[in-house]
Amino acid sequence: MCSVGGADFDLEIEKIxxxxxxxxNCGNKFDAIGDKVLCPSCQSEDVVKV
Ligand SMILES: [Zn+2]
Structure with a gap:
């Protein structure tokens, strides 16, 4: 039996x-991933988790 369509469920959904x-610095709020985060607005590293 050959399956047709190539819809294999081998995608691994990573938890992001x-x-x-x-x-x-500028008060911008944004979503980011990881530890090294730069403000997308002013490129400042002075960001805090909220
Ligand atoms: Zn900023």
Whole structure:
């Protein structure tokens, strides 16, 4: 039996943890992933999790 369509469920859904950050420099709030986060607005590293 050959399956047709190639709809194999071999996709691994990774858990992406979006973290809400706030920039202390410009006050921008944004979602980011990881530890090294830059403000997308002003490129500041002075961001905190909220
Ligand atoms: Zn900023």
């Amino acid at each position: 943890e979006l973290v809400r950050y706030k920039c202390n």
